[in-house]
Amino acid sequence: MSGYFNKTLWVLGAGQLGNMLQHAGYPLGVDVKPIDIDAESAPVLDKDDVVTAEREEWPKTPVTNALSAHNNFANQDFFATIADRFLQKSLLDKLGLATAPWQLVKADDSEAQIHQNLGERVLLKRRKGGYDGRGQHWLKQAENSEIPADWHENAIAEQAINFDEEVSLIGVRDQQGQCYFYPLTLNLHQNGILTASISPLDRLKPLQATAEAMLTKLMDAVEYVGVMAMECFHVEGKLLINEIAPRVHNSGHWTQAGSNISQFESHVRCVTGLPMIQPSVRNTNFMINLIGCELDKDWLAVEGSELFWYQKSVRPGRKVGHINFSKTGEKNIQSALEQIEPLLPEQYQETIAWLKAELLSPSA
Structure with a gap:
C-alpha cells in the first residue's frame, strides 16, 4: 500500500484497544488492522505481516486460528501462560517476584483448609476469563462463604491484602x-x-x-x-x-x-x-x-x-x-x-x- 512501511500489523480483536492501536499506527505509516474474532471469514496474511492481540485469551474461530498460527505473532507463547492465573502466578513465583500469598483451589480443598492456609478473607479468581471484577468470589470465614460449584481446579485463592x-x-x-x-x-x-x-x-x-x-x-x-x-x-x-x-x-x-x-x-x-x-x-x-x-x-x-x-x-x-x-x-x-x-x-x-x-x- 502506497505511503506505508512494508508492514501490516493485525490485531486479534477489534475493541477499543485495537482501534487505539490503529489510531497510533497511522502517523507512523504502519497499516494496523484490528479484526473481529467472530468475523465470518479469516483474512489471508502475508508471511511478513505481524500479529498482536488486544486480549489475553480467545476462543477458536476461523479468525483466531489464522492469526494465532502466524509465525510473526508477537509473544505468541506467552499468552497461554498469562491468560491462566495459575500459570501466571506460578511463573511469578519461579522468578521470585512478590505476589499475595495464594494457592490453587484443588479438588479436595475445603473452605476451612483454605482459610487455614490464607486467612479469614480470601479472594477466589477463576483461572481463565474475568475482568473488571468479574470471575471473582469472596470467601469470608465470618460469613461462612462457600466455594462456588465447579470452581475446584478452575480457580486460585489469594489472601486478602490490606493495601495502601x-x-x-x-x-x-x-x-x-x-x-x-x-x-x-x-x-x-x-x-x-x-x-x-x-x-x-x-x-x-x-x-x-x-x-x-x-x-x-x-x-x-x-x-x-x-x-x-x-x-x-x-x-x-x-x-x-x-x-x-x-x-x-x-x-x-x-x-x-x-x-x-x-x-x-x-x-x-x-x-x-x-x-x-x-x-x-x-x-x-x-x-x-x-x-x-x-x-x-x-x-x-x-x-x-x-x-x-x-x-x-x-x-x-x-x-x-x-x-x-x-x-x-x-x-x-x-x-x-x-x-x-x-x-x-x-x-x-x-x-x-x-x-x-x-x-x-x-x-x-
Whole structure:
C-alpha cells in the first residue's frame, strides 16, 4: 500500500484497544488492522505481516486460528501462560517476584483448609476469563462463604491484602531487548473497575526503580516484545504484583495526552521493529474512565479535555470511553476538575473527590 512501511500489523480483536492501536499506527505509516474474532471469514496474511492481540485469551474461530498460527505473532507463547492465573502466578513465583500469598483451589480443598492456609478473607479468581471484577468470589470465614460449584481446579485463592493503594507500571521492550518505562501510575478502582488514574506523582518516585526491576525481570525472562502492564498493590513501601497484562492497558491511557509517545505507539513501534526511544512525559496527567455513561458533548467544552469515545453501546458497568487531561499547576487542575464534575453522573463524585485529594494541596 502506497505511503506505508512494508508492514501490516493485525490485531486479534477489534475493541477499543485495537482501534487505539490503529489510531497510533497511522502517523507512523504502519497499516494496523484490528479484526473481529467472530468475523465470518479469516483474512489471508502475508508471511511478513505481524500479529498482536488486544486480549489475553480467545476462543477458536476461523479468525483466531489464522492469526494465532502466524509465525510473526508477537509473544505468541506467552499468552497461554498469562491468560491462566495459575500459570501466571506460578511463573511469578519461579522468578521470585512478590505476589499475595495464594494457592490453587484443588479438588479436595475445603473452605476451612483454605482459610487455614490464607486467612479469614480470601479472594477466589477463576483461572481463565474475568475482568473488571468479574470471575471473582469472596470467601469470608465470618460469613461462612462457600466455594462456588465447579470452581475446584478452575480457580486460585489469594489472601486478602490490606493495601495502601493500587499502582501500575507500563513497560516496553523492543526486539533488541532494551526496556523503557513510563512513570508509575496511581489507580482508583470502584466496584472492581478502573475509574481514574494519575501519573506522574512525586511521592511514587521512590518506588520507580524497584517496579522497573521487577517488570524487567519478567519481560526478559519470557523475551517479551511490546507493551506489558504490571498492576501492583502498594503495601507499606513494598510492591506486590496483582495482575500482569501482556498488552496495552487501561491504566496507560493517560500516555495519549501526557507523553510524546503513547503506550499504543510504543507497542506498534516495537512489535513491527521500528526504532524505539525513551518516552518523555510532560505535565501532570489524569484519566477518567467513562463507565455506563451516555455521550455528552459538553465534555468537549472543558478546557484541556481529550475525549476518546469507543463507539460502543452503553450499558451499566461497561467502559465506553475515557477523558484525558494533561495539566500544569494546581489552579489549572482544580479548574478542570470543577468543570468536569457536574457533567458526570452522580457516582463520579467519589472519583472527583479522590482526584482532588491526590492532586491538590489542602489550601487549593
